[in-house]
Amino acid sequence: MFAAENGLKGDPRLQAISDSIRVVPDFPKKGIMFQDITTLLLDHKAFKHTVDIFVDRYRDMGISVVAGVEARGFMFGPPIALAIGAKFIPLRKPGKLPGQVISESYELEYGTDCLEMHVGAVQPGERALVIDDLVATGGTLSAAIRLLERVGAEVVECACVIGLREVKGQRRLNGKPLYILVEPREIDNCC
Amino acid sequence: MAAQGDQDPRIARISSAIRVIPDFPKKGIMFQDITTLLLDTKAFRDTIDLFVERYRDKDISVVAGVEARGFIFGPPIALALGAKFVPLRKPKKLPGEVISEEYSLEYGTDKIEMHVGAVQPGERALVIDDLIATGGTLCAAIKLLERVGVHVVECACVIELPELKVCIPIISNTNMLSEL
Secondary structure, eight states: OBGGGTTOTTOHHHHHHHHTOEEEETOSSTTOEEEETHHHHHOHHHHHHHHHHHHHHHTTTTOOEEEEETTTHHHHHHHHHHHHTOEEEEEBOTTOOOSOEEEEEEEOSSSEEEEEEETTSSOTTOEEEEEEEEESSSHHHHHHHHHHHHTTOEEEEEEEEEEOOOOTTOOOOTTOOEEEEEOOOOOOTTO | OBGGGGTOHHHHHHHHTSEEEETOSSTTOEEEETTTGGGOHHHHHHHHHHHHHHHTTTTOOEEEEETTTHHHHHHHHHHHHTOEEEEEBSTTOSOSOEEEEEEEOSSSEEEEEEETTSSOTTOEEEEEEEEESSSHHHHHHHHHHHHTTOEEEEEEEEEEOGGGOOOOOOOSSOOOEEEO
16 A cells, blocks of 8 residues: 555655655666665655654554564664664575574575574564565565564564555565555656 | 763663674674664664764764664664765665775675765765774775765774774774774
């Protein structure tokens, strides 16, 4: 679901957030219009609006865990976690976390990848939020949900700054709701 | 300089929230795991507060965080200070035009990168990472920022490994370091 269609219709902060995102064509390969959030992070007001909107949504939902997907989820997750009084859990690429981990693999366009979480980071029954900068097919978010559910946590929602309108059947989020602030930007005609 | 000498009561809890993992990533290394600090909401909050209290009146407009654990501590500090957050990344992660700085590892070299145009000449910056060992990464970060005319006010780390204090090349007057 998009923020503009769920309580934030006409909210000027959403436009400010969208405007602060830079589009980099043909990265990482030809044909991809990469949504670069580093320019959002340079705009203190837009960054603050982004965090505030998520915090307002989640502060009264009894969430005790914010799980952020490496690496851009690490930039949005901690400020949200701190504001709502939740733990922050980094979900990392293989081999990065130093302690005992559980792993979940997921499909890429070509091949597979893997996401890991520390054993003991989350307790059964905890209510969790998963955060990343962008959702495309939902493969990474699905793996994150599976990791948390395997240890008995309840995933309340997945939250992303940017997301495509879902092509029918394309997203596999195990029935979990997805909350998105803005759609991807097109390249500006002047560039 | 270390904040520990000031006996701030918050520091003991922060220190005990950090988990030590022996022999990671290889035998003989006692890895300082900050993920357990992030599970202790009060200790994480205190860590951020201590840095924000230190830097709030220093006119900092840029907080640069070193990938990836610097991405966890940097943004909350940047938001509290009203500063930009600039991620300093491993090669080929940043999508736009970048500048790169190479630095030495125990065996070989590595590189960190920053987006061109992220910072302006004359801005005042803080560099943040979870831990300092030899200072090689932080030095590369300082060089990147200084190359584009930024004044690095200080480097801030949660943890210092004093036994690994190999000489940090003095490349400017920014060899001040704050660790908890």
